[in-house]
Amino acid sequence: MAAQQPSGPLAGVVVADFSRVLAGPYATMLLADLGAEVIKVEGPGGDDTRGWVPPTRGDVGTYFLAVNRNKRSIALDLKDPSDREVAHALSARADVFIQNFKPGGLARFGLDYDAVRGRNPRTIYCSISGFGAGGGAALPGYDLLVQGMSGLMSLTGAPDGPPFRAGISVFDVMTGLQSVIGILAALHHRDLTGEGQHVETNLLSTALSTLVNQTSAYVAGGVVPTRMGNAHLSLFPYEPLPTGDGELIVVAGNNGQFRRLAEVLGHPEWADDDRFDTVGKRNDNREELRPLLVAALAAKSAQDWFGILTEAGLPCGPINTVQGGVELAERLGLEPVVEVEGVPSVRNPIGLSATPPSYRLPPPALDEHGDEIRRWLAEVPRA
Known part of the structure; x- marks a missing residue:
């Protein structure tokens, strides 16, 4: 399907990306950089971050541009039977299916884990949520909520001041990374056994793991850490x-x-x-x-x-x-900025000597590749 065939360790892996905003799109961009063929499925209105402005480049939010290179976009209205059929065909073809709807939210469209596994038992199905599929299933998974509810904000800020959020959606990004780790592990297991499986990640579990020594202070030492400004709990200076x-x-x-x-x-x-x-x-x-x-x-x-x-x-x-x-990274020779068809973005941080990340496609316009993807699905035998 690609005009420029992807190379890299994940070349040939097809990813059906039903995720939106940050955690999922960041994960799928990393997979795409490593050679996976990522098909970004968007609703008729597009990913929310297309309109999260300012800042912008042209009329597109730079937030969207940050996490959507190397992907093809198809717009599907899952309430429409014909579009839903396309989504089912894509799920049957995909090696990896990734989504961050509320737990259970895709079941009514026939795109939950059991339904997708029924079409293709080899599919790696990754579900990203805010608080898991159990008691927290109904809670909306916004990074700011998790920063507050996990304890991070209680650690951020001056000792005598209010709690602060981190300057980025840190747990969305970290959950994206954890999702990639889970997907790669599941792909390796599939290579050994031929079986797909369900990868599940959530922001709260990621947050508690990411807080490392701070959560360990409590669970292993019985100490509840507090805000210390820029000071470290265990080191000085x-x-x-x-x-x-x-x-x-x-x-x-x-x-x-x-x-x-x-x-x-x-x-x-x-x-x-x-x-x-x-x-x-x-x-x-x-x-x-x-x-x-x-x-x-x-x-x-x-x-x-x-x-x-x-x-x-x-x-x-x-x-x-x-x-x-x-500018520091530039002076150090790290070449932090890559450009694809005039659109700059930040280089993938992974270096691989034999199969390095590649930068093939700029972030797509909404439904830019819809016709191409439909033709491809019609030509490819379904699993």
């Missing part, structure tokens, strides 16, 4: 600190790093001070150590210290804007 001009993120993750930091700042005695000579003591006595560090850092600007500390092999860094982050 591990936060932005003021300098003579601007803030610099300063990290000493072990005793050796702290000893080097103390030497570079002109106070080697700190490393042998019995208040600061272990990670635990520095953590317990951070309110005594912080003003000492701040006073020493006041001698130079953040940019000066960045050069000096980096030269000494110490982890540190400025607080950039998003523009600054992209």
Whole structure:
């Protein structure tokens, strides 16, 4: 079907993408970058994010552009019998079927797991939800709700201030990644057994896993973490600190790093001070150590210290804007921006020596490939 045949480790894998907004589309874009043939099924009005503006590029929201390259679009009204028949044919052809409707929401269209498995037992069916298919099935799965309900917002912000959301829909993105992991594992299992299976992910479970040491503090240590601003629960220094001009993120993750930091700042005695000579003591006595560090850092600007500390092999860094982050990646030779037919997007972060990600198609217009996909479905024998 493709004008430019996909290459990569997933070449030949057909993905029927019935997902929308972020978690599912992000997952399917990653699969597409690795060579999968992704067919994006949209309702007659299109994916909601087409209209999530500003900002825009032309008349399309950059939100949509961020997660929909390398896909073909077909618009289907699942309430229409003829369109529903096309959806059934696509589900019978797909190696992977992915959707993020509310649990049970596709059953009335004959597109639930059992129905799709009945058409093709080899299909990997991935369901993404907010709170799982059990007691949380009726809860709407918005990332902001999960940031609040999982505990993340209780950890984000100043100790004496209100809770804050993260600057991105972090659990949508992480659930997309977890979905890709599950799909790849299921594809490997199918290669061994010939059997498809149901992959299920949800934002809340992803959130609790993503909170790693913070959830472990509670489930393993009985400690309920609280907001600490930019401070770390178990390490100090591990936060932005003021300098003579601007803030610099300063990290000493072990005793050796702290000893080097103390030497570079002109106070080697700190490393042998019995208040600061272990990670635990520095953590317990951070309110005594912080003003000492701040006073020493006041001698130079953040940019000066960045050069000096980096030269000494110490982890540190400025607080950039998003523009600054992209420009840093460019200076480091990471080539963060790729362009397909004039539409720029951020490079897939995975590097593969033999089968690297490829960038074949720009994000599609609504139903741009509808006729092409219908012809393809008519030509391909159904499973």
